[in-house]
Amino acid sequence: MSGPCIILDKSAFQSLKKSESFILHKYFFVNVPPVLVLEIIGDLKKLSLKKDPHKMVSEYAGKLLLSNGFVNTHFTQLLTSSLKGEPVFMDGRPLIGMGRSSYVEGQGKGVVIDCSPELEAVNRWKDGNFLKSEEILAERWRNITQGINLEYLRQKLRAKALRIPRVEIPEELIEMVDDFLSNISNPIGELYWLFLELGVAPNTIERASLRWQNCGYTNLVSFAPYAHHCVRVSLFFYMGLFHNCPFTGTRATNKIDLEYLYYLPFCNVFASGDNFHVRICRVFLRKDQSFVGRDDLKRDLAAIDSLWVKFTPNQKAYIWPPEREGSIVLDLWKKHVAPVRSDDQNLAFLMSKEKQEEILSRLKLIKATAQQNASSQYDFSPIHEPEFIQISQKMNPKDPCPCGSGLPAGQCHLKNIK
Numbered sequence: 001m002s003g004p005c006i007i008l009d010k011s012a013f014q015s016l017k018k019s020e021s022f023i024l025h026k027y028f029f030v031n032v033p034p035v036l037v038l039e040i041i042g043d044l045k046k047l048s049l050k051k052d053p054h055k056m057v058s059e060y061a062g063k064l065l066l067s068n069g070f071v072n073t074h075f076t077q078l079l080t081s082s083l084k085g086e087p088v089f090m091d092g093r094p095l096i097g098m099g100r101s102s103y104v105e106g107q108g109k110g111v112v113i114d115c116s117p118e119l120e121a122v123n124r125w126k127d128g129n130f131l132k133s134e135e136i137l138a139e140r141w142r143n144i145t146q147g148i149n150l151e152y153l154r155q156k157l158r159a160k161a162l163r164i165p166r167v168e169i170p171e172e173l174i175e176m177v178d179d180f181l182s183n184i185s186n187p188i189g190e191l192y193w194l195f196l197e198l199g200v201a202p203n204t205i206e207r208a209s210l211r212w213q214n215c216g217y218t219n220l221v222s223f224a225p226y227a228h229h230c231v232r233v234s235l236f237f238y239m240g241l242f243h244n245c246p247f248t249g250t251r252a253t254n255k256i257d258l259e260y261l262y263y264l265p266f267c268n269v270f271a272s273g274d275n276f277h278v279r280i281c282r283v284f285l286r287k288d289q290s291f292v293g294r295d296d297l298k299r300d301l302a303a304i305d306s307l308w309v310k311f312t313p314n315q316k317a318y319i320w321p322p323e324r325e326g327s328i329v330l331d332l333w334k335k336h337v338a339p340v341r342s343d344d345q346n347l348a349f350l351m352s353k354e355k356q357e358e359i360l361s362r363l364k365l366i367k368a369t370a371q372q373n374a375s376s377q378y379d380f381s382p383i384h385e386p387e388f389i390q391i392s393q394k395m396n397p398k399d400p401c402p403c404g405s406g407l408p409a410g411q412c413h414l415k416n417i418k
């Protein structure tokens with residue numbers, strides 16, 4: 001894992017050439033929200049495409065490089081955890097679940113996380129291999145997205161009579177959302193409909209509402225910080241819709257774009273070319289987070305890409321992005337990554353074969369031991385400061401090798417690994 005953690009919306013991701021995507025994964029840790037995976041597979045059933053949709057989806061999947069990227073846990077699952085009082089860390093790191101906490105003799109306490117099913121699927125799509133169930137999923141996704149009727153929702157909201165004066169800028173609207181939230185006595189109970197809409201199970205909402213009443217909480221942010229984030233995003237959208245705000249609006253795709261905003265706490269940088277995001281996301285980003293426009297990011301990645309081919313292996317192994325006047329990538333590093341030694345390098349690619357094998361066998365031992373004495377499911381509570389985290393990733397041999405040789409990994413560092 002290296003570099004600031006970045007989330008891209010589909011338009012930003014789609015705009016990158018494969019070599020630019022390689023540079024992206026070299027200098028950023030790419031957090032993939034499940035909505036992006038769904039948007040990609042949804043294109044299987046997109047009728048307006050000139051190209052063969054299967055080829056198109058394979059191409060998109062080919063740009064997701066799993067050597068420095070993950071699929072974040074679905075926001076509904078995290079929202080549910082948050083309502084149950086479990087910690088959901090919101091400090092710019094990706095949240096990946098389904099790990100097994102374990103103790104490994106001599107290595108300490110830690111978590112072993114297997115390759116997620118989404119990543120396995122993305123790997124398959126790269127080979128043009130789609131399951132029947134994924135075709136059905138794509139069909140369903142298209143039907144759902146085409147069935148979004150925000151005009152209907154607007155009318156339904158009017159019936160809820162959330163009355164606020166018309167506002168012109170996002171900052172005004174978010175202020176009203178915050179006012180509204182601080183003036184209701186039991187936000188869980190009163191926003192029952194909203195939590196249902198966000199996919200939370202009725203009994204989870206009911207229990208959270210009881211806990212709120214019994215424990216004498218006065219604000220949602222201290223009761224369940226992540227639930228507070230989701231509610232703010234969601235209410236912002238619905239209140240904006242209700243009042244015909246110029247920056248929200250009834251375009252059906254806004255509802256999908258909204259979903260990216262639920263994942264904002266799990267990145268340092270958000271990149272998008274979507275007008276809806278460009279207009280509103282600043283009110284949800286903390287000061288220690290950044291927004292970058294799709295075109296600006298692409299331009300800088302392309303510039304680095306053109307330098308890359310002339311780099312020596314030592315330059316390629318150097319962790320920091322190249323020093324260049326006005327480089328957005330470098331600026332984001334300066335803002336989000338603690339300064340490191342100037343000679344800091346990714347030693348993995350300069351390491352001797354013996355050393356590589358020694359580390360590999362240690363990792364294998366941890367994995368095998370963890371599998372034996374694993375506590376079955378990932379438990380958010382016991383390990384706040386694990387001594388190790390091991391994350392299993394699967395690479396497609398067609399992916400460009402992370403060493404930057406320009407060769408597919410299958411012909412480079414993965415050549416002798418089965």
Ligand SMILES: [Zn+2]
Binds near residue numbers: 401402405412
């Ligand atoms: Zn290599």
